[in-house]
Amino acid sequence: MKFTKVLPLAALTTLSLALTGCGESTPASSSASSGIQVPDLPAATEVGEGEGQVNIVAWAGFVEDGSTNPDADWVSAFEKETGCQVNRKVGATSDEMVQLMRTGEYDLVSASGDASLRLIAGGDVAPINTELVPNFGNVVEGLKGQVYDTLNGKSYGVPIGRGANVLMYNTEEVAEAPDSWAPTWEEDSAYKGAVMAYDSPIYIADAALYLMATQPELGITNPYALDQEQLAAAVELLKQQNGIVGEYWNDALKAVSSISSGTAQMGTGWQVIVNLAQADGGKVESVLPKEGATGWSDTWMISAKSKNPNCAYQWMDWASSPEVNAKIAQNFGMAPANSLACEGSTKNEEHCESFHATDEEYYKNVWMWTTPVEQCIDGRTDVTCTNYQEWTKAWTEVKG
Template sequence: MKITKALPLAALASLSLVLAGCGGDASTSGSGTTGIQVPDLPMASEVGESEGQVNIIAWAGFVEDGSTNPDADWVSAFEEETKCQVNRKVGATSDEMVQLMRSGEYDLVSASGDASLRLIAGGDVAPINTELIPNFGNIVDGLKGQVYDTLNGKSYGVPIGRGANVLMYNTDHVAEAPDSWAPLWEEDTEYAGKTMAYDSPIYIADAAVYLMATQPDLGITNPYALDADQLAAAVELLKTQNGLVGEYWNDALKAVSSISSGTAHMGTGWQVIVNLAQGDGGKVESVLPKEGATGWSDTWMIAAEAKNPNCAYKWMDYASSAEVNAQISQNFGMAPANALACEGSDANAAHCETFHATDEEYYKQVWMWTTPVEQCVDGRTDVTCTNYQEWTKAWTEVKG
């Protein structure tokens, strides 16, 4: 199973976006955003004959032809069915994916929330005609119309899957299951020097989630919409944690080793890390704490000037089918986007239960990664929010 996910996130140049009215639950209200000034690009009106190929930038594990793992091959059937040869480029980071899409050589990308706004604002991707993707109708409601891929009533992404950043812990060292992030943040923690934290500027949002619950007077209502004072408060909390944390990670396999062996007693992680640790014999469990959590979601996005738009649309629909979406999500380690991917076998059902695939109450507590920009995504218009470039500078300050 390939589980590396283009981390840490690349630094982001300042965006000139006009965002407003993006409040709601942690997962957002599902209505996207309005008032964003982006290029007015046409979307496809029909899917024609195959051009013979499609060029895709994707995370490792999303587009597999059996060459990496003989048990993971959904590309071969697509090529035979559509006569579209799949040419895959594995993306290492979101920043690299953005640059590759701007080269004009690729038709599709599997974009995370930290890249999608950049692509949309830059006119690099076109709105998607979801009527041309029959399987879109089976996408879970909680992944439709989100702030990171739906703007001004237009959809720019076809959801692939999602996951939460959970609190994982080793039961040999943590006798009672925690229900709060407090042991990772508070100075009096009994786990000082034995915790793990995620090594990326986007982790600032995790601090913001905790502050939302513990310091409501700061007025944080969205962890990706921090004004200067709110960012300063998050940085102060992160500096406190820096003196307590045993290690930072951005390599998931390293995280598996640390939590499984008990080198780390608890820390921020992904459910797939917990699963692998358990598979290695580690006594590891996870919980979504009462304060909520951050998370991530990926979507297929089509290039504004795709050379092979017909094959691109055929791929987006094919990859969104229940069978293929189940394979992708299980291969990567995330909740599938297609609700029907949870049916058909005991393995599918078990996977979906583990990753809370259709549990919208669970994901209402999860704030999906969204690029911080100057225009506050919580709807405030009387202040300027901090952008990802400022977050990157702040993270360097935290790490020292």
Template sequence: MKKKRMLLPAVAAAAALVLAGCASGDDAPGGDVDAPGGLQIDVPDVPMLESLGEGEGQVNIVAWSGFVEPAWSDKFTEETGCVVNRRVAGTSDEMVTLMRTGDYDLVSASGDASLRLIAGGDVAPINTELIPNFGDDIVEGMKGQIYDTINGKSYGIPIGRGANILQYNTEVVTETPTSWDVVWEADSPYAGKITAYDAPIYIADAAVYLMAHQPELGITNPYALDETQLAAAVDLLKQQNAIVSEYWGDPAAQITSFVGGTTVVGTSWEVLRKLSGEDKLKGVLPEEGSTGWSDAWMISSQSQNPNCAYLWMDYTSSPEVNGAIAMNFGMAPANAAFCELSDEAAAHCEEFNATDEEYFKNVWFWTTPIEQCVDGRKDVTCTNFQQWTQAWLTVKG
């Protein structure tokens, strides 16, 4: 992602999440656990750091490419004495596996990994009072979300967010698409030239489309699918499979496919369109809305360097450093104060809709599917990530 992460199909390490409790009934994408009746689930009781001590001299981080760079990590080391040891991960599954070794203090987790880590007791709740930069300037849309805030406890310090947009080649798709129907319907005029995202979490994209076009299914949250709803999503995905030219997980390959004309329309990230350098490629957030991703720092429950880890989370939450990460990575920053630092910062924030909550109200951020229905239903059991992983294999054939 710049977006440099290589998100490939999750075919392993997909442990079932068996969680109990009451889920949020909030209609907004992501939900709000601070609201009355917010998400409450049974998770391991992991202690939270109560106060900061002296730095341990190092911090070990699993991160997406572009999140931990010398341009800001060297200065952090100078200021704190904490040497930064980085391990770049290519998938959320890899991040979960690495964090479970206990060898790493921090991870830059996306929503398709967060609940797995929380439910597994692999990460600890975060004492935000020890992170001064986690304050009023953090955009509201990245606080208190169900993918990293459980039982009123925060498990993640926001880094940035983005939408999964519909990208198209204006030389072939001459009218701006207003719907995702051009990539889902069997009679799409672009059949054989369509690209789709290659991961089980893409099932949620099908669910978003079904929410708008088959309301009788009763889907109100694309990450809360009962068996009937999951089956409908899989049927739609199999229908799409017949018209897809290729699935992508490697951003560089996706760019090459669009630039070379192998594909002309499909799921993308705004930064990939920008990196292509092609004016002919445009992007849009269709009328049905979309899925998206929101990344956050999470601290290991086995961290050997918790003080340095907290110092890093605070340091990277400052407007300057958070903005540098966002610009390097290609996303909306979590700290809105960055947008006021310069004309360049303001332009970046405008391009990535950093403070436009109306835009992000139409985005359903990746959330690990769990057996407890996060849409508030208590009379059914929803399908979990393991079931989604198995379903995705049937789609790909």
């Protein structure tokens, strides 16, 4: 079955910006100790009477009241049931969300992985008492206890959803379905000049991922933990790829057009782009290559200075319910976190099938985006890893 939902333009446009800094975990469902020192903050012990409002920083498409799209409204029923008025601020980037949360004016944030670690380490968000979020129990196992929202045995986030950065291809231009990223990296690729690559420093991780499989002697075990030598190897590969890339993209709508028309014959993309291309009649398919892929995820996090913690907890549970989580995931274009969001209707089932929502074997091969830091998150202590600033400089070098 092909998923044919049309994602709202506003959500898709914001998705292009939002995903420049999403997610971070190892492919396996694990809560490996990061060694990051974090403030010892208490979690709530109970949910009392609502304060009358809740202030949320979120990506477009996550907190909808029908004003953007009359068919997307899960805020009105929440306000009626709880008496908590929802005040939403749409965040454009993870950096902006961190800044907004540090003002102390917001109770909740839909944090991407790079933002979440900064917020945890900075003492800006408090641990979550998951017992006060009944719907947390139905969250898929692959999103529980991940390094980007779980530190020192404490959970700091309620998962919202996830997605993989797939290899998409135009079936009219690519005769045989690929099973590897190789045609997007090899200098003598048959698709030279028609390869599409993601335009962001975080894309360096995609090169590192391919090197993990093809040059094991480099010792890369986590694509977000690169020492200077490993980063140099990734940059060299990216420069080689630059010779076959016809288009670097960060505009999802443009990516839909390029892959549908065949201007781009194959390259890195998101499942929602593939779905939209198919809905428009494009001959486009996608695959998770044998080397694995990068990906992204988001979580609800509560401010350590929340003035409305009761309403905040009520929102986290409401938004994590099967019905609402399904709506958020379908509106935004991602796999829902609640496994029950895949039941109840053909629409839910088709959406979850398209995004591999409950397929943990699929996501075990996906390395969720993370901002690289000097402390090697692969466990090495004898070297210093490169940070995002160095990746940004390297990406400028790659693009020329």
